[in-house]
Amino acid sequence: MTAKRRRPTLQDVADRVGVTKMTVSRYLKHPEQVSSALRETIQQALDELGYIPNKVPDILSSAKSHAIGLLVPSLTNQVFAEMIRGFESVVEPAGYQTMLAHYGYSQSAEEARIATLLGYSVDGLILSESFHTERVRRMIKIAGVPVIELMDSVSPAIEQAIGFDNTAAAYAMTELMIERGHRNTVYFAARMDVRTRLKILGYERAMRRHGLEPFSLQTEEASSFTRGALLLRQALVRRPNLDGIFCTNDDLAIGAFYECQRLGIPVPQQIGIAGFHGHDIAAAMVPRLATVVTPREEVGRLAAENLLARLRGEPVGRPVIDLPFRLEAGESLRPAS
Amino acid sequence: MTAKRRRPTLQDVADRVGVTKMTVSRYLKHPEQVSSALRETIQQALDELGYIPNKVPDILSSAKSHAIGLLVPSLTNQVFAEMIRGFESVVEPAGYQTMLAHYGYSQSAEEARIATLLGYSVDGLILSESFHTERVRRMIKIAGVPVIELMDSVSPAIEQAIGFDNTAAAYAMTELMIERGHRNTVYFAARMDVRTRLKILGYERAMRRHGLEPFSLQTEEASSFTRGALLLRQALVRRPNLDGIFCTNDDLAIGAFYECQRLGIPVPQQIGIAGFHGHDIAAAMVPRLATVVTPREEVGRLAAENLLARLRGEPVGRPVIDLPFRLEAGESLRPAS
DNA sequence: AAACGTCCTGTTACGCGTAACATCTTACCG
C-alpha cells in the first residue's frame, strides 16, 4: 500500500517528467523560458502529483518571506478589525501574506510576538502603538525590517507613524459638547492604553480652556456595552448633577445611553452623550449617537501602501501622516442654539 | 563604517564565543547540556549581538512550523472575532503561532489562501466552512495536515467538525416566536453562506410544521445595522401585515429594531424581533433583544484543543462535536401568555 | 591499569527551491 508518503517536492515532479527540478522551477516562475513541449508535460505532472509550492526554502535563502507581520492589541476591538480590513485590501492583491498577532495590550507580549514574527522572516512590521520596550526597538533595528506605527499621529518611536490626532479629536468633541450646553461632563475611559491617555488629555485641555473642571472615570477592564452602563451608574453617584458623558469609544457610549433609558434619564435633554470612532451602529441607533468619526480603514490602507513602497526600496516618506477626523453631532447632544 | 550588516546568525554568536554553532544551538534548546562556564559567555554573546532565533531552517528540515493556519470568511464579523479569541486562548500558551487568513466568503479565495498557508508549512488548518472545492480537499490530503471545520455541526467534509446546529437553533427560535404569537414572520438573510442556508431551513421547517407560510428576504450584501433597516422597509412593502422578524444575526435585528422605532412601530406589540448569536449588545439594549446565544468562543477553544491533540499524535476524536445553543427571549418578543 | 561510563563539544549531513553560471543544441549569417 501507500506507505506514509510525504508531500511531493519539485524533485518528484522533475523525476516524473525526466528533467531536473530546475526546469520545473523555471516553468513555475518564468514559463516563457521553458520549451512549449515541456510545458504541457510539466503541468500534467504537477496536476497529477498535486504539487503545492513550498515557500520555505526560498525564505531561507533569500531571507524574504513575502509576509508582513501585523500586531494589534486586540481582535475583538472593532477599530482594529476595520483597520485590518483596510490593510489587507492593499496587501493581499500585492501578493503578500499577513501574519497577524495580538498582544492584549501587554508590552512583554508584544515583545514576544515580534520575536516570533521576525523568526518567520517577515519582511516588514506594522505596530499599533508608538511606545515600545528597548528590546523591541533593538530587535527591529537588528532585523532591519521596515516598521510603521499606527493609530497615533504623535512622533514615531521608530520610523513612521500613521494615524490621527487623538488629542485634537477629543478636544474638538469636548468643545462641541460645551457649545451645546453640556458643561458638567465626565469622561469614560476603559483599558488605559496610550490612545486613551491622549484623548483624556484633549478632553482636559478643552475643559480647562473653558474654565471647567474635567473629571474622568477609568477602569482597567475592556470596554463593552455593559461596562458603559456600569460607569454611568458610578458617575451618577460621584457627580449627581452631571449633564454630559464623553466616552473613549462608541461601545461605552451606547451602554451608557441604554442605562440612561433604563433609569428614565432623558438624552440629550438631561445628559448628552458622545462616543468615539463612529461605528456603523452610531448612525443607525435612535437617537443617532454623537461621535468622532475616525479614518481607521484609511489608516490600514495607507500603512499597507507605505510599507509596500518601502519594500520596493523607496525611502521612508513623511515620518508622520496625520489623517483628518470628523465630528458627527448626531442627536445625542442638545441641538445647536 | 558599518556596511549593511545582516542579522546575526548562530554562527556569528559561536564565532564570538569560540565554539561551534552546535553548542550555541544546544544552549538555546537544552541549556543543561552545556557546561555552566560556557553558558554565561554564550548568553552574553547572544545579548551583545541581539540574536533573534530564526525558525526558518528548522521549518525547512523538519517540515513543522509550529504555526496553525486559521481561515475565516471575514474579520469584521464579530462572530469570528470571538471564535478567534477562544482559539488563541488555547493555542498561544501552547507555543503555537496562528497564521490568520480570510477569504471573503469566496471559495476560490479560500483555495488560494490554503495553498499559501501550506506553502508556509503550517502544521494544521482550521476552516470555517464545511463546503470546499475538490482542489481544497486534495491539497489538504496531500499535505497530510490535520484539519478541523468550524461553526457547523453537519457531517464534516474532511475529518472533524465542531460547531452547533444552525438548523435546530433557527427552528427553536421560530417556534418560540410562534408560541409568543408572532406567526406572520419574515426571515432576514444577508450574505448567503452555508450557515445562513441552514438557518433558513430551520425557520422554514418550523413554520411549515405549524401550518404557516415561511417568507425570507435575502441580500448578497454583508449584514449591518443599516442593512437591517433597509430590509425592514422592504419587508413592510412585501408583507404589510407582518408581525415578526427573525434575523440571521444580531446586527440585522438591531438595525430593523431601530427602523421600527423611527417608523413608530411598537416592538414587540406590533412586530416581534429576534436575532442570532447573542452579542453583548443584545443584552444591553432596551428592549433586550431576543436572540439565539451561540457558543462561538467555545467553538474556538475546542477547535484548538482538538487540533493540538492531533498534533501530539492522538487520533481524530468524535467526527462531529455539537455544542448546545441557548434561546434568550429578551423583551423584543411579546411576553409569554 | 584496563574497562567502562559520563559529560561535554565537535562533525557531518540534511531539508528544498532558486540564482548564477555552465553547457549543449539548433539556427542563421556571411
Next chain:
DNA sequence: CGGTAAGATGTTACGCGTAACAGGACGTTT
C-alpha cells in the same frame, strides 16, 4: 562551413539550525 547568437536545460552552491553520531577528557570501578 566556421562563427556567433539565441534558446533550452543542466550543474553547483547557498541559506542556517538541528538531529544523529563521533570523539576527547576525566572519573570510577574492579
